[in-house]
Amino acid sequence: MPHPYVLLSAAVSLDGYLDDTGPERLLLSSPEDFDRVDEVRASVDAILVGAGTIRADNPRLLVNSPERRAARRARGLPEYPLKVTVSGSGDLDPAAAFWHTGGDKILYTTDKGAERARSLGLATDVVPLGTELDWRRLLTHLHDQRGVRRLMVEGGGVIHTQLLTQGLADELQLVLAPLFVGDPDAPRLFGPGSYQGGRLRLCETRQIGDVVLMRYEPTAPGTGELPVAADHHWLALACELAAQCPPSQTAFSVGAVIVAADGTELARGWSREGSDPLAHAEEAALAKADPDDPRLATATVYSSLEPCARRASRPASCSRLILQAGVRRVVTAWREPDTFVPGADGSGVLREGGATVLVLPEHEERAKAPNSHLF
Numbered sequence: 001m002p003h004p005y006v007l008l009s010a011a012v013s014l015d016g017y018l019d020d021t022g023p024e025r026l027l028l029s030s031p032e033d034f035d036r037v038d039e040v041r042a043s044v045d046a047i048l049v050g051a052g053t054i055r056a057d058n059p060r061l062l063v064n065s066p067e068r069r070a071a072r073r074a075r076g077l078p079e080y081p082l083k084v085t086v087s088g089s090g091d092l093d094p095a096a097a098f099w100h101t102g103g104d105k106i107l108y109t110t111d112k113g114a115e116r117a118r119s120l121g122l123a124t125d126v127v128p129l130g131t132e133l134d135w136r137r138l139l140t141h142l143h144d145q146r147g148v149r150r151l152m153v154e155g156g157g158v159i160h161t162q163l164l165t166q167g168l169a170d171e172l173q174l175v176l177a178p179l180f181v182g183d184p185d186a187p188r189l190f191g192p193g194s195y196q197g198g199r200l201r202l203c204e205t206r207q208i209g210d211v212v213l214m215r216y217e218p219t220a221p222g223t224g225e226l227p228v229a230a231d232h233h234w235l236a237l238a239c240e241l242a243a244q245c246p247p248s249q250t251a252f253s254v255g256a257v258i259v260a261a262d263g264t265e266l267a268r269g270w271s272r273e274g275s276d277p278l279a280h281a282e283e284a285a286l287a288k289a290d291p292d293d294p295r296l297a298t299a300t301v302y303s304s305l306e307p308c309a310r311r312a313s314r315p316a317s318c319s320r321l322i323l324q325a326g327v328r329r330v331v332t333a334w335r336e337p338d339t340f341v342p343g344a345d346g347s348g349v350l351r352e353g354g355a356t357v358l359v360l361p362e363h364e365e366r367a368k369a370p371n372s373h374l375f
């Protein structure tokens, strides 16, 4: 199910804390960076914080700039992004500023938490999600029922940790502030958990006053049927590669990337790459990977179009080549249409061979774009 793009935003001290243990909120960002945060808020459909942050900081979470609010109105958006919070207990202060400032609010909670929230008369929509709170259900609800396409998550650490370890964060915007907290009881940005192995991708660094903003993307593919944020990023890259293919009237333009479990790119390829007019994208990528590389067994192949099931030009189809290489997870944007090979079912071949195949239709239009001349 489609989710919003999830952007985690936080500021930390040099020793990795989100706050101190004093009664007042510790201001970590510089004034210039608070203005940047205001700009990011103005650009999203919703802002989410955990119940712990409402209790500790009593935040208002507004777009403070009148110009930015006016620009939102001019674009047909509500003046303020939807404010979202998450609580298992439902035990929140009805007088908290969160409920009484800005635009619409929504509380996601458990069935039990909803009873408590309603008894407290919180000024918000209350959405119970069952006995436990399921983040995928929450994100699907925000996407489908509230039209949220970009979600900014402003903490605290419990929320950030869950979204990152569950592979649901598309981006981390981290600000490093030049001060120390030094108190082991203070809240940390990330708690213990099962994080991706390997390295995240550093997308940007920016000095803002005396703080530094770092933007990271997760890189590690998912491990089963459920897509994670990095799966979307790699598939988007495969679609970009498809756009680089020399055009053809007799074959699709396709991009492919092979990615190890720790998020390391092993190889990439695209249709008709180099001087081979018959090359398929997956074939071109696999030809660059070391066939003895043990990482292939746990790697994922991303292909903008479903790998082919049959081909006249070469002895082995791309589905067979993928299985022969030992890869057992494939993510694609678009099932192969009947244009050249009627009834092709590369996904069926792959599944029969023991591979997991995910089709992410959110990327289908981008995968089709370089092939529009064929239809």
Ligand SMILES: NC(=O)c1ccc[n+]([C@@H]2O[C@H](COP(=O)([O-])OP(=O)(O)OC[C@H]3O[C@@H](n4cnc5c(N)ncnc54)[C@H](OP(=O)(O)O)[C@@H]3O)[C@@H](O)[C@H]2O)c1
Residues within 6 Å of the ligand: 009, 010, 011, 012, 017, 018, 019, 020, 025, 026, 028, 049, 050, 051, 052, 053, 054, 056, 057, 086, 087, 088, 089, 090, 091, 132, 133, 154, 155, 156, 157, 158, 159, 160, 162, 187
């Ligand atoms: N520096 C920064 O950028 C920044 C930003 C935000 C916050 N902070 C700091 O972070 C601290 C608060 O962070 P925190 O980690 O303690 O709290 P938090 O992440 O804001 O909220 C945790 C609470 O959210 C609810 N929750 C989270 N996951 C849940 C789940 N899966 N199911 C049900 N409920 C769930 C629970 O509420 P219930 O207890 O109601 O069940 C839980 O206690 C504060 O000190 C604040 O100042 C700093």
